[in-house]
Amino acid sequence: MEEADKILVLLKQGDKHGLELLFRHFYRPLVMHALKFLPRQEEAEDVVQEVFIKFWERKRFDMIDHYLRSYLYQAVRNRCLNILESRAGITMKPVESLLEFSDTETPDDAEWNDRVEEIYREIDRLPDRTREIFTAIVLDDKRYKEVAEELGVSVNTVKTALSRALATLRSNLSEGAYLVVLLLVLGGN
Incomplete structure (x- = not known):
């Protein structure tokens, strides 16, 4: 028995x-998944x-015969998307359709790493100033005004460069990798 x-x-x-075993067995991997x-x-x-x-409180385990791992990963994913949705003030449901895996599956580490590598490859291909602005806002979680002051440009220039970066990434990335970029953008600003 597993x-x-x-x-x-x-x-x-x-x-x-x-419950103690559940915590010991799944807590850390689920935190990594949420990240x-x-x-x-x-x-x-x-x-x-x-x-x-x-x-535990709602006795959700009574509804599950197998696939505890899948259930927990899906529950964590859904909760994360709900948080991102509430921050952005938009509905994520159309974006969810971009996921390349079914509701009972989660991407394995290799698939996740492939997406991350693809994203960084495409970010590196962006023009220097565009890449600098995209990295500062999306990856370093800086505000438009802060980046504009650091680079000595207007806030509109920063917004335009970010829009160009997102348009370029959208056309060059796979759907699954672009979804990760969208989640980063929505999660940061």
């Missing part, structure tokens, strides 16, 4: 040791803790 199945059995029996969507460690940890609490 570890996840053992945990499910204990949870269904109401054994709090199952694929959210920029800050504390925020990712809060999401995972919230998912665990709801999972």
Whole structure:
């Protein structure tokens, strides 16, 4: 019997040791998964803790026969997207359709690493000033005004360069990689 199945059995029996095992077995990997969507460690940890609490309090484990791992990864992903949606004031549902994996799957580390490498390759191909502005705003989480002052340009110049960078990345990246860029943009500003 797999570890996840053992945990499910204990949870269904109401054994709090199952909750402890759930935490020990899944907490760290789920935080790493949340960090694929959210920029800050504390925020990712809060999401995972919230998912665990709801999972226990609402006895969600009673609805699951197998696939505990998939359920938890999906719950964390959904919670992260809800946070990003509320920050941006938009609905993420159309963006979700860009994901290249089904609801029961999550990208493995190799797939994730491929997307990240693809993103950095395309960022490196951007013109110098555009790359500098994109990196400052999206990756370094700086504000438009701050970047404009550092570079001695107007805020409109910064916005235009960012728009050009996003348009270039959209046309050159795979859909899954571009989704990651969108999540970074929405998560930062």
